[in-house]
Amino acid sequence: MTSTPRTLWWLAGLTALLVAGSLLASGLQDVRADMTGAPAFAFLHWNLFLAWVPYVVALVLVGLNRVRAPGWLLAIPGVVWLLFLPNAPYLLTDFIHLGAIPGAPLWFDVLLIGAFAGTGLLLGMASLLLVHDVVGSRLGSVAGWVLVFGSLALSSLGIYLGRFPRFNSWDVLTNPDGLVQVVLYRLGDPLGNPFLLSFAVAMTAGLVLSYLLTWGVGQMVVRRPIGRVAQPGA
Structure with missing residues (x-):
C-alpha cells in the first residue's frame, strides 16, 4: 500500500488526538497544582511520557515496513515496543491513588486521572494497531x-509487575536478576497467587475488548491496512 492521502491524514489525526489528550491531562494536573500549591500528581507526567514510547516506536516500525526494511531491522524496535507497551495501559492502575491525596474535590481527581488513563490506554491501543x-x-x-493476544496478555503481566513488585521496563537491563527471580518464582507455583491470576485475566480481557474496539474503528476509517508496502500496479 502506498502512502495515500487518506492514510496519512488518518495517522496525522490519530497523533493529533493523542497530543490533545496529553495536553488536556497535563493541563488538569497544572490546574490542580495551582489550586493546592503542590504538584501531588506530578508522577503522572512521567507515566504519560513512558506511554508515548510504544506509540513512537510503532511509527518507526511503520516507516521501516514501508521502505521494505529487512525483518531483522524491524525486530530491534519491535522488542523495544513490546517492553514498553505495558507502560501505556499501566496508567489505568493510577486510579489506586484516587482519594489518597487531599487538596482537590474527588470529582476533579477522577477527571484528572481519567484523562491520563484514557490517553495512556489509547496510546497503547493505537501503537498495537500499527504493529x-x-x-x-x-x-x-x-x-x-x-501478536495482538500475546502482547496484551504479556502487557497484563507487565502491568502487575509494575504496580505491585514495582519493576520498570528498563529493569530488563538494569535489574535482570531480580526480575527473573520473581518471574521464575511465579512460574514455579503458577496457582499460588490467586490475585495475580484474577488480575491478569481481568486486565487481559479489558485490553482485548479495548483493542477490538480500536481495531474496528480503524477498519471503518481507513478500510485498508496502514503499514503495508505497495503492491505492483497499486
Whole structure:
C-alpha cells in the first residue's frame, strides 16, 4: 500500500488526538497544582511520557515496513515496543491513588486521572494497531492476531509487575536478576497467587475488548491496512 492521502491524514489525526489528550491531562494536573500549591500528581507526567514510547516506536516500525526494511531491522524496535507497551495501559492502575491525596474535590481527581488513563490506554491501543498491521503484512493475518493476544496478555503481566513488585521496563537491563527471580518464582507455583491470576485475566480481557474496539474503528476509517508496502500496479 502506498502512502495515500487518506492514510496519512488518518495517522496525522490519530497523533493529533493523542497530543490533545496529553495536553488536556497535563493541563488538569497544572490546574490542580495551582489550586493546592503542590504538584501531588506530578508522577503522572512521567507515566504519560513512558506511554508515548510504544506509540513512537510503532511509527518507526511503520516507516521501516514501508521502505521494505529487512525483518531483522524491524525486530530491534519491535522488542523495544513490546517492553514498553505495558507502560501505556499501566496508567489505568493510577486510579489506586484516587482519594489518597487531599487538596482537590474527588470529582476533579477522577477527571484528572481519567484523562491520563484514557490517553495512556489509547496510546497503547493505537501503537498495537500499527504493529498488528506491520506483522500482518509481513507474516500473515494469523501471525498478526497472535501478536495482538500475546502482547496484551504479556502487557497484563507487565502491568502487575509494575504496580505491585514495582519493576520498570528498563529493569530488563538494569535489574535482570531480580526480575527473573520473581518471574521464575511465579512460574514455579503458577496457582499460588490467586490475585495475580484474577488480575491478569481481568486486565487481559479489558485490553482485548479495548483493542477490538480500536481495531474496528480503524477498519471503518481507513478500510485498508496502514503499514503495508505497495503492491505492483497499486
